[in-house]
Amino acid sequence: xxxxxxxxxxxRIDEAIAQGHHFALGPxxxxxxxxxxxxxxxxxxDRLTVYLHHNQAKTFPSRLRWFESRGGKIVFTxxxxxxxxxxxxxxxxxxxxxxxxxxxxxxxxxxxxxxRVSGTELNERRRATGIGLNWAEDSEKQIxxxxxVKIRMHEEQELDKSxxxxxxxxxxxxxxxxxxxxxxxxxxxxxxxxxxLREMEEELRKLLTMLDRSDTVGSPS
Numbered sequence: 203x204x205x206x207x208x209x210x211x212x213x214r215i216d217e218a219i220a221q222g223h224h225f226a227l228g229p230x231x232x233x234x235x236x237x238x239x240x241x242x243x244x245x246x247x248d249r250l251t252v253y254l255h256h257n258q259a260k261t262f263p264s265r266l267r268w269f270e271s272r273g274g275k276i277v278f279t280x281x282x283x284x285x286x287x288x289x290x291x292x293x294x295x296x297x298x299x300x301x302x303x304x305x306x307x308x309x310x311x312x313x314x315x316x317x318r319v320s321g322t323e324l325n326e327r328r329r330a331t332g333i334g335l336n337w338a339e340d341s342e343k344q345i346x347x348x349x350x351v352k353i354r355m356h357e358e359q360e361l362d363k364s365x366x367x368x369x370x371x372x373x374x375x376x377x378x379x380x381x382x383x384x385x386x387x388x389x390x391x392x393x394x395x396x397x398x399l400r401e402m403e404e405e406l407r408k409l410l411t412m413l414d415r416s417d418t419v420g421s422p423s
Contacts, residue, residue: 210300215240218298224249226294228287229262238269251275255286282362287321291328295335299326314411365409372406375399
């Protein structure tokens with residue numbers, strides 16, 4: 203079944219297929235996976251490339267091994283989502299994308315909704331500054347959005363750093379909880395970490411929600 207998001211862009215995907223273009227996608231389990239499923243029966247797999255950042259080297263290859271074994275290309279680049287997405291933009295000519303409106307996000311996330319620019323919208327803004335490959339024909343009009351894009355990229359990089367730091371703390375606290383449950387005596391500072399476990403888990407959940415994104419379906423050539 204084609205999702206609503208893929209349905210919104212399927213006509214443009216079909217047009218790109220007809221023109222013999224190649225496709226670059228991210229690894230998300232949402233729009234990227236659905237777009238990949240849509241493309242597989244319609245194009246040669248050698249026209250598809252999935253971009254991952256280096257921190258995904260251990261987690262994603264197993265899920266995409268079937269793709270690589272059939273001739274699909276996997277590119278590792280950057281240290282996080284933002285750097286990976288920028289590399290994908292630089293290696294492609296244009297984007298086929300659609301991101302949720304503010305109203306749709308509010309309906310989806312409810313009280314957890316926060317006003318932010320999604321990774322997909324950031325890709326659109328990045329492209330508009332002139333990043334990416336150019337056609338021989340006239341390119342689309344660029345907008346003066348580079349300063350804001352740089353700010354957003356910095357914000358996402360800082361969020362990613364905070365996430366990794368918090369993940370380490372949560373992992374440590376969970377291990378302490380296991381040791382306590384097994385009857386081990388813990389020091390005062392270790393017990394203090396346990397008290398903060400629920401708070402840290404909730405903070406981590408919010409960070410993951412903020413970093414969650416639908417990725418771009420691009421077309422390198």
